[in-house]
Amino acid sequence: MNKLGVIQVIDSLDAGGAEVLAINIANALGNEGVNSHLCTTRKEGVLKSNLNKNIDFLFLGRKKSIDFLAIFRFKKYLKKNNIGIIHAHTTSYFFAFCIKLIYPKVKIIWHNHTGNYVNLKGFKFFVIxxxxxxxDGIINVNEELNTWSIKKLKHKNSIKLDNFPQFINKSKTTKLNGKDNKRIVILASLRKVKNHLNLLEAFNSIHIKYPDWTLHFIGKDFNDSYSKKIKQFILQNGLEKSVFLYGLCLDIEYILKQTTIGVLSSNSEGLPVSLLEYGLAKLPVVVTNVGECSKVIENGKSGLIVEKENSNVFAKALEEYILSVDKRCSLGNMHFKNVEKKYSQERFIIQLKNIYTL
Structure with a gap:
């Protein structure tokens, strides 16, 4: 790889899969001796504390889609630090495009984490x-997105590259409620696409039979209408002492050590970093059959996979784990071995360096 620097660009460092990966990549490249940087365009965010001290950080404070002050400040930063590659995550592709117009020598690699992009139509699709x-290249987190990039966007340098997990924050601040060995956790910001309500319906249906089990939501609360529906469901079904919302947390490794089952109930996914983090923590998982989830758990060999938006089958899968400690241990260990083997940082960085030299 050449001596030019690389900068990860993302809107913010609020907790989320793309944000976690952007930090993991910046840190990993820095550890490899690469001139590595990270830039947030709109806000900083709590995950900034997970960035290694040897990684230079730039915050632009962009106020609108086309912010000339931010654009020219970023160009100046690129030239000053000899940065030749912009690795743009999710929606930051538009900002990277603006830079390319005034600084065409820089390479743009777009990292598409958003599974829903395959459904884009009309003007939004035309723009993208x-x-x-x-x-100069597109990185996709699952095969469906990669096929979309090749066939729909007709991009010649499109590649699928699996995410990788890493526990950076070693603090131990979040103490979970409930009894040991009887906790179910979901790592997902309170966004509609994550469909926490489906999970709540599943949990509620088995709660009477297994009242000692508790459900724990870890992720940013946007305090919007969707968040309000979640809280109303909890109150209306008398689940206040069984379902707990913690908001944004950084000590993910410590949290997962306290839990028993990891779940995702999403309607759409790319390749969720949280599912890989469950693997690092040796948690047995229940996930919906969206994005790359089924591949990660080997089509059910190292976890339980259910159809999306079906609380009945989700409840049955949870009950299967609740009734069998052996199954939890067996599938949790298999998930760990699979993640360790196929989704390692080393493997990711080798492939990423090849992409950067496109």
Whole structure:
């Protein structure tokens, strides 16, 4: 790889899969001796504390989609630090495109984490297709997105690259409620696409039979209408002493050590970092059959996979684990071995360096 620097660009460092991965990549490249940087365009965010001290950080405070002050400040930063590659995550592709227009020598690699992009139509699709012609490469987190990039965007340098998990924060601040060995956890910000309500319905249906088990939501609460529905469901069904919301937490490793089952009830996914983190923690998992989830758990060999938006089958899967300690231990260990083997940092960085030299 050449001596030019690389900068990860993302809107913010609020907790989320793409944000976690952007930090993990910046840190991993820095550890490899690469001139590695990270930039947030709109806000900083709590995950900034997970960034290694040897990684240079730039916050632009962009106020609107086309912010000339932020654009020219970023260009100046690129030239000053000899940065030749912009690795743009999720929606930050538009900002990277603006930079390319005034600084065409820089390479743009777009990292598409958003499974829902395959459903884009009309004007939004036309815009992203046009902008993609300025990208030197596209990284997709699952096969469906990669096929979309090749067939729909018709991009010649499109590749699928699996995410990798890493526990950086070693603090132990979040003490979970409930009894040991009887905790179910979901790592997902309170967004509609994560469908916490489906999970709540499943949990509620088995709660009478297994009242000692508790459910724990870890992720940013946006205090919007969706968040309100979640809290109303908890109150209306008398689950206040069984379902707990913790908001944004950084000590994920410590949290997962306190839990028994990891779940995701999403309607759409790319390749969720949280599912890989469950693997690092040796948790047995129940996940919906979306994005790359089924591949991660080997089509059910190292976890339980259920159809999305079906609380009945989700409840049955949870009960299967609740009734069998052996199954929990067996599938949890298998999930760990699979993640360790197929989703390692070393493997990711080798492939990433090859992409950067496109």
């Amino acid at each position: 297709k046009f902008i993609s012609t300025f990208f």
